[in-house]
Amino acid sequence: MAIISVSNVEKIYNPDTIPVHALKQVNLEIQKGEFTAIVGPSGSGKTTLLNCIGGLDTVSSGTIHIKNIDLTNLTDKELIKFRLNHIGFVFQAYNLIPVLTALENVAFILQLQGKSTKEAHSLAKQMLDSVGLSERIHNRPAQLSGGQQQRVAVARALASQPDYVLADEPTANLDSESASKLLDIMERLNAEQGVTFLFSTHDERVIRRAKRVVTLRDGAISSDANQ
């Protein structure tokens, strides 16, 4: 069974004023362990689709099932809890809490899940270790490079052991070396631990490393290919 199945999703922004048809009849299935890129020109609906799959935005019609839970039926409160326990997020930039150290940023999610501080810190340390940041765990985001911050974000996304990780243009703010290092880590986690990744990107080098590429055009899927 697919982890994510998107069926007949439509998204219309501002339906009452200046309607923008951002997603049109989108159907998509993602299996466990996939490493999929969503690509397409600017304004094609990549972010919109990821937001809907991430339970951050609502669809206008259609359904989004995560395993057998229909996200479109959940209340705001249920969605928050669902995101905490089932989804890992990596955003484009600046998505760490500035007053917390790398370790605390990762542990924070675990504590929200109800783990003790001690347990959360020891798990967070392991996660930071696996993204190659064991030396920097006590640094605050401002003391880390953009690439390092994104690696902390990946560690945070994975710490809660989510069903899948969503990343909206995770490399957009990184230089090519940092971007490639981040991709290495994501690939390794995917290969070794079977983590499911779904990310959007513009970057040709990143697209090349995806195992499956879904292309959006004007809000509709125009191609979907494994590579």
Added chain:
Amino acid sequence: MLHFYLILAWRNLWRNKRRTFITMFAIFFSIFFALMMRSMQLGSYGSMIENTVGRYTGHIQVHKNGYWDSRSFEDLFFDEDESILKKIQANTEISLVAPRLESFMLAAGDHKSRATLVVGFNPEIDKHLSNVPKFISEGRYFNASDSNAVVISNGLAEYLNLHPGDTLIALGQGYHGISSNAAFPIIGIAKLSSPELNRASVFLPIQTAQYLFGAENGLTSYSILVDNPSKFKEIAHKLTNELQNPDLEIMDWQVLMPELIQAIEVDSSSGQIMLFVLYLVVGFGIFGTVLMMISERKFELGVMLALGTGRKYIGTLLCVELFILTLLGSVIALGFTYPILWYLYLNPIPLTGEMAEMMLNYGMEPIIPFAASFEVMYSPISVIYILIGLISFYPIRYAFRLNPIEAMK
């Protein structure tokens, strides 16, 4: 998790040190100012009350039922065996009981006359209440051997042009309408603090007064001082229960002197209006800080919500920050202001020049008194916390309306 709230809130506060300090200073300043002002007000009311109540009326009075309304000489009570006195004195919270027999007479000198209050009292006991010996400006106060002598107020003495050694003629009516006329040697003149009393009062030993009015053992009142003036109401109530005497009325000074209460209330409310304006300004200042605190963290709060942080948690976090800020500001303000108030309470600011002259003329100490009671702190502190409580609706509302996508744009 509470631990985590506190760490996060604390670090967030120090992200913008200058703003945190400015806001804390606003809280500090408003509490400091409100405390000083309130302390001065309550201090001056305290001294107003002590100057009138504590220097003549007493905190509580016991009369024959109906006397206070009728002021009639027919409404006397008699306490020959002192059983009433003993019951009152049995109360440990009462520091002084002064028996009095008061009436009005016509006082005359050589050429003029004036209606005057005549107070028969126990000179030994009443010197602690009416304080007459403290105000003697000419001659002397009573000693144990004086029975047929009077002390008169300065205003009356000036009007009648009388001095110690002269004779005062008193004409009037006594108990059951008998006519009472007498001549008394004047032994002293007193410059009293209350203008009303100073205008026309005559003091004489109570036995002499009872004889003059043909009312042996008759009393118009027992005037009572209590140890703790703030507890007068409770004590008056207790006394009513203890005396269990339907022939007597027990009144506290608030009933006896409604004008004083009114004067205090008028003054107090004008002060409250000023404080209200201050609180309003400070309230908006704090609100502004809260707005900035939130808007510059919009992105971050959006991320927290997206990651699965509950709205309640986000709202609480913002409120904890606000609360820590207020707690720091108010604790520092109290720690700083209270010792000053306590010092001023023990060492009131002395007045000089015309102000001092004026107060001395009224027989009052020329000082600005301060109060340092719980009451002083109670209202400014509670108002600040109520303000914070109201302001905290905003972050809570914000947390419940936050849209993660909007916030992370």
